[in-house]
Structure formats: structure tokens, C-alpha cells
Amino acid sequence: MTGIIKLDGHTLTRQQVKQIVKGTAVVELSPESEERIKLSRARVEKCLAEGQVIYGVNTGFGKLSNIRIKESDNELLQLNLLRSDATGVGDLFPTEVVRAMMVLRANALARGFSGIRHETLQLLLDCINKGVHPLVPSQGSVGASGDLAPLSHLALVLVGEGKAEFEGAIVRGDVALQKAGLVPVRLQAKEGLALVNGTQAMTGIxxxxxxxxxxxxxxxxxxxxxxxxxxxxxxxxxxxxxxxxxxxxxxxxxxxxxxxxxxxxxxxxxxxxxxxxxxxxxxxxxxxxxxxxxxxxxxxxxxxxxxxxxxDNPIVLENGEIFxxxxxxxxxxxxxxxxxxxxxxxxxxxxxxxxxxxxxxxxxxxxxxxxxxxxxxxxxxxxxxxxxxxxxxxxxxxxxxxxxxxxxxxxxxxxxxxxxxxxxxxxxxxxxxxxxxxxxxxxxxxxxxxxxxxxxxxxxxxxxxxxxxxxxxxxxxxxxxxxxxxxxxxxxxxxxxxxxxxxx
Known part of the structure; x- marks a missing residue:
């Protein structure tokens, strides 16, 4: 019998992760998390509308953070982040580790401090529940700025790129989503960074x-x-x-x-x-x-x-400040x-x-x-x-x-x-x-x-x-x-x- 585990960003246990990884439970967002996510996204959009400069949202990344990005390029910035960071090599992580990474990233985003849209996070949950498993190489993370390379390989599938395993076959990300009845997401400001800047590879393992x-x-x-x-x-x-x-x-x-x-x-x-x-x-x-x-x-x-x-980084606080x-x-x-x-x-x-x-x-x-x-x-x-x-x-x-x-x-x-x-x-x-x-x-x-x-x-x-x-x-x-x-x-x-x- 399949149970339901509601992700709220606060109460997830390793025993629950084991259930989800083994496919004996599906995941949903708690109502409180849905509200927090919407409020967090609204804060990001408000800051952008006010012309604020926000790291990784309308600036470059890392050493390139002093470069200001035009508003018309904000979406491309997020997509390019995934593409450039997907440089993992070596043996692939086994499916149970990839599923654990997906669950933990979703749970972190459910806390409502990352500025991601509800529909983007929902697609990640749908991939977990329907068995769309990104192919994630195991080598390439230094464990700061988050697990950038592994999480980028994971996130690429959400935009219809990269590779994934679905029902035993390895296919392109867009094909895997299509076969599962899902549609790729088009990332908006902050969302690429929200997906890849975290410790979910090391914590998932x-x-x-x-x-x-x-x-x-x-x-x-x-x-x-x-x-x-x-x-x-x-x-x-x-x-x-x-x-x-x-x-x-x-x-x-x-x-x-x-x-x-x-x-x-x-x-x-x-x-x-x-x-x-x-x-x-x-x-x-x-x-x-x-x-x-x-x-x-x-x-x-x-x-x-x-x-x-x-x-992740930057963090969208409840008072509207982004640090x-x-x-x-x-x-x-x-x-x-x-x-x-x-x-x-x-x-x-x-x-x-x-x-x-x-x-x-x-x-x-x-x-x-x-x-x-x-x-x-x-x-x-x-x-x-x-x-x-x-x-x-x-x-x-x-x-x-x-x-x-x-x-x-x-x-x-x-x-x-x-x-x-x-x-x-x-x-x-x-x-x-x-x-x-x-x-x-x-x-x-x-x-x-x-x-x-x-x-x-x-x-x-x-x-x-x-x-x-x-x-x-x-x-x-x-x-x-x-x-x-x-x-x-x-x-x-x-x-x-x-x-x-x-x-x-």
C-alpha cells in the first residue's frame, strides 16, 4: 500500500526518505509550504520590480557576481547556470541516491526561503512520484556553493535537457518527461540557482x-x-x-x-x-x-x-530581505x-x-x-x-x-x-x-x-x-x-x- 508523505521543510525523517526512495510512499507539499513558497516568490518578484540588485538573480555567479545582467537575460542566466554546472563525471549515482537527492532538494525548497515558483517545485515532486530519475554522475562536487554539478544534472531534466531513466530506459530529459505525462518548465529569475545551490547530494548519500x-x-x-x-x-x-x-x-x-x-x-x-x-x-x-x-x-x-x-544562496527571508x-x-x-x-x-x-x-x-x-x-x-x-x-x-x-x-x-x-x-x-x-x-x-x-x-x-x-x-x-x-x-x-x-x- 502506497502512503502519502507531506513535505513541509521541517519534519522529514530518514525513515520517510527510505519509504519514498523505495516507492512505498508518494510526496505532496503541505498546505503551509505551498503558502510559504508563494510568499517567497512574491518577495523575489517585488525586489526585481523595485530594481534591486540580487546575487545570482540579476548578477553573474561566483567570481562573476560583479557583472550586472540585463532584465531580458534573467531567464537565460538561470538556464545557462544549469548547463555550465552540469560537468559531473564518473560512475552514475545509483537510483536510490538520486531519489534521495530529489526528495531532500524538494523538502529544502518547501521551507519557503528560496524564491522558487510553486509550479517548478511541483514538477520535481511529479518526477519523484512518477519515477523520472535524472542521470547524475558521482564525481565533480567540492561540497561548497552546494553540490553544484550533481544538482545541475538533476535539474536539467526539469527543463527538458540532460538524460533520465524512465521505466528502465535511458532517454533525453524531454522524452522522459513526455513519457511520464509531464511538461518541462521554463525557469524564471532565481529558479536555476534555487535548484542547484544546496547540499543535497552529500546529504542524500x-x-x-x-x-x-x-x-x-x-x-x-x-x-x-x-x-x-x-x-x-x-x-x-x-x-x-x-x-x-x-x-x-x-x-x-x-x-x-x-x-x-x-x-x-x-x-x-x-x-x-x-x-x-x-x-x-x-x-x-x-x-x-x-x-x-x-x-x-x-x-x-x-x-x-x-x-x-x-x-542555498541567496536566502529570501520572511521580512522580504534577501541576503x-x-x-x-x-x-x-x-x-x-x-x-x-x-x-x-x-x-x-x-x-x-x-x-x-x-x-x-x-x-x-x-x-x-x-x-x-x-x-x-x-x-x-x-x-x-x-x-x-x-x-x-x-x-x-x-x-x-x-x-x-x-x-x-x-x-x-x-x-x-x-x-x-x-x-x-x-x-x-x-x-x-x-x-x-x-x-x-x-x-x-x-x-x-x-x-x-x-x-x-x-x-x-x-x-x-x-x-x-x-x-x-x-x-x-x-x-x-x-x-x-x-x-x-x-x-x-x-x-x-x-x-x-x-x-x-
């Missing part, structure tokens, strides 16, 4: 990535629980009273989740039963995973604010994405260490070397750990903060930029890499439990999840290629909302 990262964080906690059972880990390290003496909320969140999931397990041990202490990759799960959740919650908070913010400022600068999201990169990297780093403990016969408490059924003639999961090690090393390169870099643009008028879109693209790759690393941990834990014939000793919750893992990769009875199995399991971990049920 951020929203989609947060939804994926949440699932990966939950499955990191689940994989750790299964590894604790595979290695007969010490549950005493997760005692509530022990964790409470270091009162980080996220630390206790992870500890409580793992205690709940391991409730009823006959595999976990208490302090002194098998050994006095576990290695850090087992004993410090609440502290490490909890810190990663801190980065997630920080990024979520920043993205939630940005989703409901005005990020140029720096609301387009992506630094808040750049920092958030860079911080999230570190948190997700650590889920992968510590996961690979648990994998190493399970396959290493010097560390795995009596399990066969590399979890092989016939060690020597078989290598078992030896090279699966290589794959995990390779991926976590790649993640460390991607985790270098993009936001510490800045290259001046526009003749040094724009002399500090955020590189936030690069940070967002990198964190999404890290999340996808981490899904593969955790899939390998889950497969190793599954194999260890199989070799121990310990299925009946698992906790009910971990036992149920193990059955799901084995749908993708059954226990290995001999050496065989498992790259496809790792990839399929990682895809499930990224996309399935079943994981959230285990956290409830």
Missing part, C-alpha cells in the same frame, strides 16, 4: 548510507554474539554492573543487546570456567562497537538537521560523514580480528586449523580471512578525512570548500566493504559451530539468525569457492530490514 549503516551496526553486534558462542567467550565482561561504571550510553546499549541475544546460550562461559579473560576483540565489544554507534548517532543527528534546512551568506557550505555534513567513516571502519576492523581468532588454531580454543574439515589437504577458510584483511586495509585508506582538504574554486572567490560529497561517497563504500567483512565473520562462526556440533547449545536468538546465514552459505564439508556466497550474504545484510527485528 548520507541518508541512504545511514539506513545501511544502521543495519550493518546491528549485524556487527549479532556477528560478535555468534563469535562469542563459537569461541566459548566470557559473558561476565558484559555484566550490567560492570559496564555501568563507565557510563557511556552506547556502551551499555551494545552490552545489553548482546546479553539479550545470548540469553539461554549454553556455549558462553563465565569468568574462570574456561579462561580468566578473553582477547580484546571479544572482551571489548561493548567499548569498541559502542564507540562506533556514537559516530552513527552523531552523523544521524547532523543529517536530520540538514534534511530540514535551507542550504547572500554561506548556508550552502557542506562542512557540517563533511565532518559527520568523516566521523561515520571511522565508526564503520572499526566494526570491520574488530570483526576481522574475531575472524582471525576463529581460523587460527593457536587462538581458537581447539578448533581445527582454518576451520577445515580435513586440515592439510583442505585449506578451509584460510583465504576468507585474507579477503577480510584486504578489505579492512582498503577501508583504512578510504577513512582518511576528506574534510581536511580544500582547493579554491571560482577564481579564489570560493577559497574554502568542504569536500563533503567525497566523504559521503567514501563512507558508503566503507559500509558496503564492512558488510563483506562481517559476512565473512558470520560464515566463520557458522563453520565453527558446525564443527563443534554446537547448534543445540546456542541461544534462541542467535540460533534463529544462524539459520538465516546458512541460507546463503551452508556449512562447508570440503573446500569450495565461497566468493558468491560472501557477496550474497553481504547484500542481504545491507538491504534486509529483518535485522531490525533482532534488535527489538
Amino acid at each position: 548520507g541518508v541512504v548510507t545511514l539506513n545501511e549503516a544502521e543495519r550493518i551496526g546491528l549485524v556487527a553486534d549479532m556477528a560478535a554474539s555468534l563469535s562469542l558462542e563459537a569461541l566459548r567467550g566470557i559473558i561476565s565482561a558484559f555484566e550490567p554492573a560492570l559496564l555501568a561504571v563507565r557510563p557511556h550510553l552506547e556502551l551499555e546499549l551494545v552490552g545489553g543487546r548482546i546479553r539479550k541475544w545470548l540469553d539461554g546460550s549454553k556455549r558462553v562461559t563465565k569468568q574462570g570456567e574456561v579462561r580468566m579473560q578473553d582477547a580484546y576483540s571479544l572482551r571489548c565489544i561493548p567499548q569498541v562497537h559502542g564507540a562506533s554507534w556514537q559516530s552513527f548517532f552523531y552523523a544521524e543527528e547532523r543529517v536530520q538537521i540538514e534534511m530540514n534546512a535551507t542550504t 547572500s551568506g554561506g548556508q550552502f557550505h557542506g562542512q557540517p555534513i563533511a565532518f559527520a560523514m568523516d566521523f561515520l567513516k571511522l565508526g564503520v571502519c572499526e566494526w570491520a576492523n574488530i570483526s576481522e580480528r574475531r575472524t582471525e581468532r576463529m581460523v587460527n588454531s593457536q587462538l581458537n580454543d581447539g578448533l581445527p586449523p582454518f576451520l577445515a574439515t580435513n586440515p592439510g589437504i583442505e585449506c578451509g577458510l584460510m583465504i576468507a580471512q585474507y579477503t577480510a584483511a584486504s578489505i579492512v586495509s582498503e577501508n583504512k585508506v578510504l577513512a582518511h578525512p576528506a574534510s581536511v582538504d580544500s582547493i579554491p574554486t571560482s577564481g579564489n572567490q570560493e577559497d574554502h570548500v568542504s569536500m563533503g560529497t567525497i566523504a559521503a561517497r567514501q563512507v558508503r563504500q566503507i559500509v558496503r566493504n564492512t558488510a563483506r567483512v562481517i559476512a565473512i565473520e558470520l560464515i566463520c562462526a557458522s563453520q565453527a559451530i558446525y564443527l563443534e556440533k554446537a547448534e543445540e547449545q546456542l541461544a534462541p536468538t542467535t540460533s534463529a539468525f544462524l539459520k538465516k546465514v546458512r541460507e546463503f552459505c551452508p556449512p562447508l564439508t570440503t573446500d569450495q569457492p565461497i566468493g558468491d556466497e560472501i557477496e550474497a550474504l553481504a547484500k542481504y545484510l545491507l538491504e534486509s530490514d529483518e535485522l531490525v527485528e533482532f534488535a527489538d
Whole structure:
């Protein structure tokens, strides 16, 4: 059943964006937003009628802002902005990211501070609802003056130019609109700038990535629980009273989740039963995973604010004044994405260490070397750990903060930029890499439990999840290629909302 989500510029959530992106909800403007949009447009037209000089409306852009534009050229100025700024290159953003960008740009414009006409914004909403998806290259934004290149590729389709995907076919923008029963818009003063000057590419990637990262964080906690059972880990390290003496909320969140999931397990041990202490990759799960959740919650908070913010320039205030400022600068999201990169990297780093403990016969408490059924003639999961090690090393390169870099643009008028879109693209790759690393941990834990014939000793919750893992990769009875199995399991971990049920 398709729901309706009303955009008002103030209350949009990432869960709602997920619904719209997946096509389970359509979008409309709230009545209050429609009124604000009309008033904002009237203010722009009043200022123009009074002969005021307004940046990007009757002046050039960036370093060219000192050039006055004739009134007869105001419309051409806006169209030329889209054409000149559509310089993106590289792989195309996937459809879910493009849809998120469209929703977030529409929601920002719905706030009524951008001076766009109602009919122009309505066409953007119609494209979302009817599945007209602009082709948007992923490279080309420096993350200040907004995401100019990506948003220009998006906006070109609204004027019948550029390229779009509609019903599985890639066609010109005007053809896509025609097939969807829509008519291109003719931009008026300020509208091109209103469409492209914002942070919706980096924030759109951020929203989609947060939804994926949440699932990966939950499955990191689940994989750790299964590894604790595979290695007969010490549950005493997760005692509530022990964790409470270091009162980080996220630390206790992870500890409580793992205690709940391991409730009823006959595999976990208490302090002194098998050994006095576990290695850090087992004993410090609440502290490490909890810190990663801190980065997630920080990024979520920043993205939630940005989703409901005005990020273009100039801004049309309610008192009728129009000011140029720096609301387009992506630094808040750049920092958030860079911080999230570190948190997700650590889920992968510590996961690979648990994998190493399970396959290493010097560390795995009596399990066969590399979890092989016939060690020597078989290598078992030896090279699966290589794959995990390779991926976590790649993640460390991607985790270098993009936001510490800045290259001046526009003749040094724009002399500090955020590189936030690069940070967002990198964190999404890290999340996808981490899904593969955790899939390998889950497969190793599954194999260890199989070799121990310990299925009946698992906790009910971990036992149920193990059955799901084995749908993708059954226990290995001999050496065989498992790259496809790792990839399929990682895809499930990224996309399935079943994981959230285990956290409830």
C-alpha cells in the first residue's frame, strides 16, 4: 500500500526518505509550504520590480557576481547556470541516491526561503512520484556553493535537457518527461540557482548510507554474539554492573543487546570456567562497537538537521530581505560523514580480528586449523580471512578525512570548500566493504559451530539468525569457492530490514 508523505521543510525523517526512495510512499507539499513558497516568490518578484540588485538573480555567479545582467537575460542566466554546472563525471549515482537527492532538494525548497515558483517545485515532486530519475554522475562536487554539478544534472531534466531513466530506459530529459505525462518548465529569475545551490547530494548519500549503516551496526553486534558462542567467550565482561561504571550510553546499549541475544546460550562461559579473560576483540565489544554507534548517532543527528534546512544562496527571508551568506557550505555534513567513516571502519576492523581468532588454531580454543574439515589437504577458510584483511586495509585508506582538504574554486572567490560529497561517497563504500567483512565473520562462526556440533547449545536468538546465514552459505564439508556466497550474504545484510527485528 502506497502512503502519502507531506513535505513541509521541517519534519522529514530518514525513515520517510527510505519509504519514498523505495516507492512505498508518494510526496505532496503541505498546505503551509505551498503558502510559504508563494510568499517567497512574491518577495523575489517585488525586489526585481523595485530594481534591486540580487546575487545570482540579476548578477553573474561566483567570481562573476560583479557583472550586472540585463532584465531580458534573467531567464537565460538561470538556464545557462544549469548547463555550465552540469560537468559531473564518473560512475552514475545509483537510483536510490538520486531519489534521495530529489526528495531532500524538494523538502529544502518547501521551507519557503528560496524564491522558487510553486509550479517548478511541483514538477520535481511529479518526477519523484512518477519515477523520472535524472542521470547524475558521482564525481565533480567540492561540497561548497552546494553540490553544484550533481544538482545541475538533476535539474536539467526539469527543463527538458540532460538524460533520465524512465521505466528502465535511458532517454533525453524531454522524452522522459513526455513519457511520464509531464511538461518541462521554463525557469524564471532565481529558479536555476534555487535548484542547484544546496547540499543535497552529500546529504542524500548520507541518508541512504545511514539506513545501511544502521543495519550493518546491528549485524556487527549479532556477528560478535555468534563469535562469542563459537569461541566459548566470557559473558561476565558484559555484566550490567560492570559496564555501568563507565557510563557511556552506547556502551551499555551494545552490552545489553548482546546479553539479550545470548540469553539461554549454553556455549558462553563465565569468568574462570574456561579462561580468566578473553582477547580484546571479544572482551571489548561493548567499548569498541559502542564507540562506533556514537559516530552513527552523531552523523544521524547532523543529517536530520540538514534534511530540514535551507542550504542555498541567496536566502529570501520572511521580512522580504534577501541576503547572500554561506548556508550552502557542506562542512557540517563533511565532518559527520568523516566521523561515520571511522565508526564503520572499526566494526570491520574488530570483526576481522574475531575472524582471525576463529581460523587460527593457536587462538581458537581447539578448533581445527582454518576451520577445515580435513586440515592439510583442505585449506578451509584460510583465504576468507585474507579477503577480510584486504578489505579492512582498503577501508583504512578510504577513512582518511576528506574534510581536511580544500582547493579554491571560482577564481579564489570560493577559497574554502568542504569536500563533503567525497566523504559521503567514501563512507558508503566503507559500509558496503564492512558488510563483506562481517559476512565473512558470520560464515566463520557458522563453520565453527558446525564443527563443534554446537547448534543445540546456542541461544534462541542467535540460533534463529544462524539459520538465516546458512541460507546463503551452508556449512562447508570440503573446500569450495565461497566468493558468491560472501557477496550474497553481504547484500542481504545491507538491504534486509529483518535485522531490525533482532534488535527489538
